[in-house]
Amino acid sequence: MYIAGVDIGGTNLKFGLFDENLACVYTQLTRTVRGDTQACARQIKALVDGAPHAPDIVGVGVPGAVFRPSGKVNSGNLRWAGVNFGETLRQELNLPVWIDNDAQAALAAETLPGGSCCGLKDVVYLTLGTGIGGALLIDGKPWRGHDNGAAELGHFITHAGGLKCACGLRGCFEMYASAGTLARYSGGVRARLVLDRAAQGDSKMIEALDVYAKEVAIGLCSLYMIFRPEAMVLGGGISAGGEILVQRILKQIEPAYNLDAKAMAQVLRLAKHRNDAGMAGAAALAKQGLMR
Numbered sequence: 328m329y330i331a332g333v334d335i336g337g338t339n340l341k342f343g344l345f346d347e348n349l350a351c352v353y354t355q356l357t358r359t360v361r362g363d364t365q366a367c368a369r370q371i372k373a374l375v376d377g378a379p380h381a382p383d384i385v386g387v388g389v390p391g392a393v394f395r396p397s398g399k400v401n402s403g404n405l406r407w408a409g410v411n412f413g414e415t416l417r418q419e420l421n422l423p424v425w426i427d428n429d430a431q432a433a434l435a436a437e438t439l440p441g442g443s444c445c446g447l448k449d450v451v452y453l454t455l456g457t458g459i460g461g462a463l464l465i466d467g468k469p470w471r472g473h474d475n476g477a478a479e480l481g482h483f484i485t486h487a488g489g490l491k492c493a494c495g496l497r498g499c500f501e502m503y504a505s506a507g508t509l510a511r512y513s514g515g516v517r518a519r520l521v522l523d524r525a526a527q528g529d530s531k532m533i534e535a536l537d538v539y540a541k542e543v544a545i546g547l548c549s550l551y552m553i554f555r556p557e558a559m560v561l562g563g564g565i566s567a568g569g570e571i572l573v574q575r576i577l578k579q580i581e582p583a584y585n586l587d588a589k590a591m592a593q594v595l596r597l598a599k600h601r602n603d604a605g606m607a608g609a610a611a612l613a614k615q616g617l618m619r
């Protein structure tokens with residue numbers, strides 16, 4: 328039996344094929360087609376057709392809220408509002424499809440053996456990518472809210488009256504601490520390059536990274552105070568080169584917020600599956616949700 332795991336990001340779409348033990352046997356990466364859900368479904372169909380084995384079920388993570396029981400999806404980053412993408416894809420593939428929020432999927436992958444928070448009960452998970460996604464594990468269970476739309480951690484306000492966000496609010500965490508904003512602080516250098524150059528000692532990039540790290544720290548401190556988690560996990564595009572980011576965030580926390588940076592250092596960590604967590608987790612959730 329094979330399971331396809333698809334992570335539809337705001338920029339890239341990741342496709343993975345997993346065996347029944349959730350070991351990854353094949354991956355593909357392509358640019359996300361945004362806006363047009365039919366085109367996105369066809370894009371996934373082409374990836375399924377090109378895979379070395381036909382999947383039996385498909386799990387999809389999307390950067391937005393997936394409401395239940397309606398199946399409607401809202402995603403500012405994909406420019407989807409109230410679309411039932413699970414149904415669209417089911418019809419295109421003629422296969423069982425499980426659709427979920429990408430950060431919920433990533434958290435599911437990280438709680439499996441080998442993940443960054445396996446065995447823990449209270450976890451805050453953040454995907455720092457094109458936008459910011461979030462997921463919460465509370466007392467060992469994912470916290471999903473009454474309609475499955477909970478934990479949109481990119482959309483609590485860190486700058487009252489600040490920049491207008493795609494969600495309609497002003498001053499959301501995402502407008503100051505997504506990977507895209509790191510490019511803004513660095514004068515247009517891509518997030519991954521900023522991290523690489525900062526790690527090599529480039530002082531201008533370190534300066535930009537510190538502006539960014541402070542914004543991430545503001546959000547993390549609030550989340551820490553609310554949830555008092557055992558782990559705060561950073562995933563998404565930025566986690567690929569994020570060791571230096573973790574260090575710069577911890578440096579910002581101590582003087583600015585009078586929180587115990589040592590306690591924070593113990594809980595703050597990078598996703599073990601790094602940027603593949605969403606893809607692996609979408610497969611894991613599909614297996615859980617569709618194979619019962």
Ligand SMILES: [Zn+2]
Binds near residue numbers: 481492494495499
């Ligand atoms: Zn927002």
